[in-house]
Amino acid sequence: xxxxxxxxxxxxxxxxxxxxxxxxxxxxxxxxxxxxxxxxxxxxxxxxxxxxxxxxxxxxxxxxxxxxxxxxxxxxxxxxxxxxxxxxxxxxxxxxxxxxxxxxxxxxxxxxxxxxxxxxxxxxxxxxxxxxxxxxxxxxxxxxxxxxxxxxxxxxxxxxxxxxxxxxxxxxxxxxxxxxxxxxxxxxxxxxxxxxxxxxxxxxxxxxxxxxxxxxxxxxxxxxxxxxxxxxxxxxxxxxxxxxxxxxx
Amino acid sequence: xxxxxxxxxxxxxxxxxxxxxxxxxxxxxxxxxxxxxxxxxxxxxxxxxxxxxxxxxxxxxxxxxxxxxxxxxxxxxxxxxxxxxxxxxxxxxxxxxxxxxxxxxxxxxxxxxxxxxxxxxxxxxxxxxxxxxxxxxxxxxxxxxxxxxxxxxxxxxxxxxxxxxxxxxxxxxxxxxxxxxxxxxxxxxxxxxxxxxxxxxxxxxxxxxxxxxxxxxxxxxxxxxxxxxxxxxxxxxxxxxxxxxxxxxxxx
Ligand SMILES: Nc1ncnc2c1ncn2[C@@H]1O[C@H](COP(=O)(O)OP(=O)(O)OP(=O)(O)O)[C@@H](O)[C@H]1O
Ligand SMILES: [Mg+2]
Numbered sequence: 001x002x003x004x005x006x007x008x009x010x011x012x013x014x015x016x017x018x019x020x021x022x023x024x025x026x027x028x029x030x031x032x033x034x035x036x037x038x039x040x041x042x043x044x045x046x047x048x049x050x051x052x053x054x055x056x057x058x059x060x061x062x063x064x065x066x067x068x069x070x071x072x073x074x075x076x077x078x079x080x081x082x083x084x085x086x087x088x089x090x091x092x093x094x095x096x097x098x099x100x101x102x103x104x105x106x107x108x109x110x111x112x113x114x115x116x117x118x119x120x121x122x123x124x125x126x127x128x129x130x131x132x133x134x135x136x137x138x139x140x141x142x143x144x145x146x147x148x149x150x151x152x153x154x155x156x157x158x159x160x161x162x163x164x165x166x167x168x169x170x171x172x173x174x175x176x177x178x179x180x181x182x183x184x185x186x187x188x189x190x191x192x193x194x195x196x197x198x199x200x201x202x203x204x205x206x207x208x209x210x211x212x213x214x215x216x217x218x219x220x221x222x223x224x225x226x227x228x229x230x231x232x233x234x235x236x237x238x239x240x241x242x243x244x245x246x247x248x249x
Numbered sequence: 250x251x252x253x254x255x256x257x258x259x260x261x262x263x264x265x266x267x268x269x270x271x272x273x274x275x276x277x278x279x280x281x282x283x284x285x286x287x288x289x290x291x292x293x294x295x296x297x298x299x300x301x302x303x304x305x306x307x308x309x310x311x312x313x314x315x316x317x318x319x320x321x322x323x324x325x326x327x328x329x330x331x332x333x334x335x336x337x338x339x340x341x342x343x344x345x346x347x348x349x350x351x352x353x354x355x356x357x358x359x360x361x362x363x364x365x366x367x368x369x370x371x372x373x374x375x376x377x378x379x380x381x382x383x384x385x386x387x388x389x390x391x392x393x394x395x396x397x398x399x400x401x402x403x404x405x406x407x408x409x410x411x412x413x414x415x416x417x418x419x420x421x422x423x424x425x426x427x428x429x430x431x432x433x434x435x436x437x438x439x440x441x442x443x444x445x446x447x448x449x450x451x452x453x454x455x456x457x458x459x460x461x462x463x464x465x466x467x468x469x470x471x472x473x474x475x476x477x478x479x480x481x482x483x484x485x486x487x488x489x490x491x492x493x494x495x496x497x498x499x500x501x
Contacts, residue, residue, distance in 0.1 A: 026354070027353070027354060030353065030354070114340075115339075118335055118337055118340075119333040119334065119335055119337040120337050120338075120339055120340075122294075122299050122331075122333060122337065123331065123333060123337040123339075125299055126297055126298075126299060126326065126329065126331040127326060127327075127350075127351050127354060127355065128322070128323040128324075128325075128326030128327060128355070129354055
């Protein structure tokens with residue numbers, strides 16, 4: 001009972017926080033500058049991990065798909081086709097977003113929480129600035145733009161990873177793989193994947209900011225808030241993945 | 250002039266401020282003194298609107314802050330400069346950007362005007378040539394001074410400082426006191442300073458409010474703070490062996 005009440009209070013606080021965040025920026029110039037800065041640091045900051053993980057993930061998915069489909073009367077392009085479908089629809093948007101929670105989400109919580117603990121947020125409020133909007137809105141907008149871009153890059157890299165496997169091993173012949181990944185492409189799959197990444201981007205950035213913003217007390221709370229943010233947004237991401245899939249497929 | 254009327258502040262069931270009534274005067278250094286945990290920061294945050302008092306009124310030149318519309322509150326806040334207990338400089342910005350920040354956000358001045366103002370403020374607090382350093386590259390005392398520069402950048406009518414010289418060596422501490430005193434009188438600012446520094450109390454305390462356990466126990470100034478026979482105040486002023494010895498010495 002008490003737990004339920006706490007959860008409801010938390011949800012209420014979260015929506016009130018969002019209400020504060022989504023107000024018209026007072027200084028558009030500052031807002032754009034901050035958003036561009038955030039996009040740059042988020043994009044560049046997570047590119048290395050995106051590159052490494054995507055190539056390896058694509059390779060593994062291709063090998064495993066190849067091993068599952070080892071029958072002579074299944075057409076040879078099936079491996080590439082199936083691998084592409086899993087990569088585009090599930091692995092890249094979901095796994096990569098989960099990874100970005102650990103990478104970007106915890107960075108956001110630490111940054112905003114740090115500003116709370118050192119009274120920098122109070123300093124903004126004391127100047128009459130809407131600190132939630134000023135600090136958080138650029139981060140949300142930036143991630144909404146950066147996340148889909150990262151995920152599309154990741155899709156190409158994962159398919160490249162699969163191709164490397166085709167080149168090296170005996171799993172699938174390169175031209176069969178290319179044939180497979182270019183067959184029966186449905187634009188709808190890509191839409192589905194991109195919608196997921198946009199929703200996930202919102203969850204990651206807003207939950208991470210929320211937990212950082214609401215910290216009370218000292219630096220000790222920072223680590224706790226960071227963990228809570230990661231757990232909550234991972235959980236929400238998985239649930240939303242299920243819901244979006246139910247609705248769209 | 251800032252008037253505090255019947256202010257109560259409660260956290261859950263812990264009463265931090267109990268019926269505070271006092272006035273802070275224009276063009277003077279107003280001190281709020283008291284031991285750690287007596288409620289100084291909470292009172293200051295209530296005055297500047299970062300915390301909502303449970304009940305009571307804060308009047309800025311007889312204008313009630315709490316019934317203002319959001320827009321009026323914003324305008325009001327543009328007239329206030331705040332120096333927080335830990336300086337609260339934005340660590341992602343350089344000192345120059347920190348001091349320029351309120352000007353960028355609150356005014357439409359040209360870059361030249363802003364730079365001129367910034368350099369004046371930095372020079373005023375003795376921090377020339379730190380424009381392009383980051384807060385992490387400054388010492389504690391320099392950070393406090395940079396925070397003062399930021400607080401006065403937009404020419405506030407009200408200046409609030411939460412323990413501006415705690416944790417500083419006596420020389421730097423005196424320098425900051427003199428700086429705040431100078432600014433206050435030069436620009437006729439209503440300045441409120443939280444402090445538990447006795448040196449501050451006896452040198453610049455033109456109006457002193459003593460808090461103990463959330464109650465206002467004594468009010469006076471630097472002339473009568475040492476000679477008061479208020480038991481509670483004396484337990485604060487004469488808490489250290491050094492001050493006790495001096496008092497005994499004077500009595501003899
Ligand atoms: N947000 C809060 N929630 C609950 N209690 C609080 C909160 N802020 C302050 N308090 C309590 O209010 C009391 C007064 O705190 P305050 O920070 O005003 O003390 P202070 O006089 O500024 O002390 P110091 O000189 O150490 O800064 C303390 O007992 C503190 O525990
Ligand atoms: Mg304090």
